[in-house]
Amino acid sequence: MKFQGTENYVAPQDLMLAVNAAIQLQRPLLVKGEPGTGKTMLAEEVADALQLPLLQWHIKSTTKAQQGLYEYDAVSRLRDSQLGDEKVKDIQNYIVKGVLWQAFTADQPVALLIDEIDKADIEFPNDLLRELDRMEFYCYETREMIRAKHRPVVFITSNNEKELPDAFLRRCFFHYIKFPDADTMRQIVAVHFPTIKSELLTAAMKTFYDIRSIPGLKKKPSTSELIDWLKLLLAEDIPPEALQSADHKVAVPPLVGALLKNEQDVSLFEKLVFMNQRNR
Numbered sequence: 001m002k003f004q005g006t007e008n009y010v011a012p013q014d015l016m017l018a019v020n021a022a023i024q025l026q027r028p029l030l031v032k033g034e035p036g037t038g039k040t041m042l043a044e045e046v047a048d049a050l051q052l053p054l055l056q057w058h059i060k061s062t063t064k065a066q067q068g069l070y071e072y073d074a075v076s077r078l079r080d081s082q083l084g085d086e087k088v089k090d091i092q093n094y095i096v097k098g099v100l101w102q103a104f105t106a107d108q109p110v111a112l113l114i115d116e117i118d119k120a121d122i123e124f125p126n127d128l129l130r131e132l133d134r135m136e137f138y139c140y141e142t143r144e145m146i147r148a149k150h151r152p153v154v155f156i157t158s159n160n161e162k163e164l165p166d167a168f169l170r171r172c173f174f175h176y177i178k179f180p181d182a183d184t185m186r187q188i189v190a191v192h193f194p195t196i197k198s199e200l201l202t203a204a205m206k207t208f209y210d211i212r213s214i215p216g217l218k219k220k221p222s223t224s225e226l227i228d229w230l231k232l233l234l235a236e237d238i239p240p241e242a243l244q245s246a247d248h249k250v251a252v253p254p255l256v257g258a259l260l261k262n263e264q265d266v267s268l269f270e271k272l273v274f275m276n277q278r279n280r
Helices: 013-025 039-049 065-069 074-082 099-105 129-134 166-170 182-192 198-212 223-235 263-278
Strands: 029-032 054-058 070-072 095-097 111-115 136-139 144-147 153-158 173-176
Touching (some): 013 029, 013 039, 013 153, 029 039, 039 111, 054 099, 065 129, 099 111, 099 144, 182 198, 182 223, 198 223
Parallel strands (some): 029 153, 029 173
Antiparallel strands (some): 070 095
C-alpha cells in the first residue's frame, strides 16, 4: 500500500512520505497542524486511495478510552432480566463494540481515524498505549482476548490543545502539516473551484495572506475558511477590485466574517485599516 495523493486532496511530498512511512512501520500516524489544514480529510482521502473502509472515532472532552474498545450495557441487561427476556443469558448481547473492536475484528484491513485526541482527558492517550501497540485487548465480561486480524492503518489528529505523553508519542510516526504556501494553496483552490478567474483568485489570495500576516490575531484564517470565503465571493459575484483599495493598501474585504471568527480579531483588523487610511 502506497499513498500518492488524490484528485481531491493536494498532498505535499513530505506528507505523502509521512503517510507511507507510518504504513511501512505499522505505527499510527500522528498529524498535527492548524485547525482547517485538512488533517481529518487526509485520513478520508488515504482510505479512499488505498480502497480501505474508514472507521472514525471523533473525540470529545468527555470521551473515555474504554468507549473505543467496548462498553457493557448493564442497565439494559437488568431491565431485560426483570421482563424475563431470554437474551439475558448471553452477556454478549449487552456488549457494545467500539471502533477499535470493529477495526480489529474486520475481515479486511481498514483505516482508523482517532480525531482530535487532544480534546480528551490527559490520561486518554496513555489508556490506549497497549491496545495501539500490541493491537489487542481483553474483554473481561466475555473472557476473551480481542486481537487484530489485520493491523489497521491508524491516523490520529491533534490541534495541540494539550501536550501528549512521551510514551504515547514514542509509539507514533509524527508529521506536522505546515500551512500551505501560495503555490500549494492555488492547487488546493483549483480542486474546489477549477473555473475561478485568475484576477479574483490573485486578489483574494493577497487579501487572505495579508490578513494572516497581521501580528496579534487570536485565530488566523485557515485553508477551509479561504475555501468558504471564495465560495461566497463567487456566489455573490464580487469583483476583484472590491477586495482591495485602489492604492493596494489594507482594506476591509467583503464578507470578512468568513475569515475572521471573533470580535477581537475583527476589531484589530479594523483598527489596522483605519491607521492605514489615516496615514495616506
